[in-house]
Amino acid sequence: MILTAKAAVAGVMGWPVGHSRSPRLHGWWLDHHGIDGAYIPLAVPPDRITEAIRALPALGLRGANVTVPHKEAALRACDHVDPVARRVGAVNTLVVGADGSIEGRNTDxxxxxxxxxxxxxxxxxxxxxxxxxxxxxxxxxxxxxxxxxxxxxxxxxxxxxxxxxxxxxxxxxxxxxxxxxxxxxxxxxxxxxxxxxxxxxxxxxxxxxxxxxxxxxxxxxxxxxxxxxxxxxxxxxxxxxxxxxGLGMLLHQARPGFEAWFGRMPEVTPELRRFVLESL
The missing domain is CATH 3.40.50.720 (NAD(P)-binding Rossmann-like Domain)
Structure with a gap:
């Protein structure tokens, strides 16, 4: 679908990030639900991860996933960290609040x-x-x-x-x-x-x-x-x-983030599994 100026945008931060299946996964959900939104890869070197995370509100992003090697550093860059992520010691999901604060979660x-x-x-x-x-x-x-x-x-x-x-x-x-x-x-x-x-x-x-x-x-x-x-x-x-x-773990861990950014809790279906498997 064609994005509008009001499109909700999120992404995935990694280094490298080209291997990530997350853009394909979230893109399928966005298309399936007809949501005005986009999910983009964000290649962020390790020495700039804090800077990149703190820039999310200014760039208008709803949040981002965090993949290797940034999960532990991301925890330290957040304004708030949920109890599970604190216990795990790592963040894989960032959510930008209405006030511009950044919450770190772990959905693994x-x-x-x-x-x-x-x-x-x-x-x-x-x-x-x-x-x-x-x-x-x-x-x-x-x-x-x-x-x-x-x-x-x-x-x-x-x-x-x-x-x-x-x-x-x-x-x-x-x-x-x-x-x-x-x-x-x-x-x-x-x-x-x-x-x-x-x-x-x-x-x-x-x-x-x-x-x-x-x-x-x-x-x-x-x-x-x-x-x-x-x-x-x-x-x-x-x-x-x-x-x-193990494929289902990858698919299910993405659901809470999608809900936080795009307002709908998606499902993991056989069609989605087949679509993601085509890229493996």
């Missing part, structure tokens, strides 16, 4: 949980222990989301044990650090397995994880979505475990 955990429940409506975090592999930025958001959703125990494993221990000490709650070499045994009685590492991504080695101890009812998910069906998900599906791919 929302996207993760919404992806699981949309695909497996009967699954509940409280149904049993969760096993989380990796202790990077995505893991932080997922750990907070699982704890808030009532997971009775979260078994955290990372190749560098000190990083996992530091994360567990910082976040608290039901997180229990388990040595990486005990990862196969950690699957016993688990209700959920989450891979947040890059292992299994295209060009990376597959995750070395034997699933023999994993209950057949346990849900297995991977936040990687290139390829859509990682070796972990393929192996889990072959033994009968329910699996959820």
């Amino acid at each position: 955990g929302f996207g993760f949980m919404a992806n699981l429940t949309a695909d497996r409506p009967d699954w509940r975090a409280a149904s049993g222990p969760a096993v989380v592999l990796g202790a990077g930025g995505a893991a932080r958001a997922i750990l907070v989301a699982l704890a808030d959703a009532g997971a009775p125990e979260i078994r955290l494993l990372n190749r560098t044990a000190s990083r996992a221990e530091g994360l567990a000490a910082e976040l608290g709650g039901p997180i229990k650090v388990i040595p990486w070499e005990d990862r196969a045994a950690a699957l016993a009685e688990a209700a959920l397995v989450v891979n947040t590492t890059t292992q299994g991504m295209g060009g990376q080695p597959a995750l070395d994880l034997a699933l023999d101890r994993l209950p057949p009812s346990a849900l297995v998910t991977d936040i990687v979505y290139t390829p859509l069906h990682t070796p972990l998900l393929t192996a889990a599906a072959e033994r009968g475990n329910p699996v959820v791919d």
Whole structure:
């Protein structure tokens, strides 16, 4: 559609930003709902991220998503930060208020949980222990989301044990650090397995994880979505475990930002998934 002078504009800040699927995703929603708006890529070098964020109100933007490597720096540039983003220690969504103030939010955990429940409506975090592999930025958001959703125990494993221990000490709650070499045994009685590492991504080695101890009812998910069906998900599906791919997390985490900027909470549909998959 043709934009008017009153068009609502948002974007995504990253360095680089050309790989981001967000303009395609938000553009589809804008077209689908007939909204007078635009969503644009904003290539911002790391040494100018604070300046770029503070310029959003003057430029008339409603806000922006923030992707690597800016998520932690963005938190420090905001006037207000929501409690979830504060606990996660990173911001992925910026919302410009009517008074020109900038609020930082983190919707990664929302996207993760919404992806699981949309695909497996009967699954509940409280149904049993969760096993989380990796202790990077995505893991932080997922750990907070699982704890808030009532997971009775979260078994955290990372190749560098000190990083996992530091994360567990910082976040608290039901997180229990388990040595990486005990990862196969950690699957016993688990209700959920989450891979947040890059292992299994295209060009990376597959995750070395034997699933023999994993209950057949346990849900297995991977936040990687290139390829859509990682070796972990393929192996889990072959033994009968329910699996959820990582594309839905990308799609669902975008919904709260779209609502804040453009006034409508969008849905994740099969048509949208196909449209985004065409660009992968």
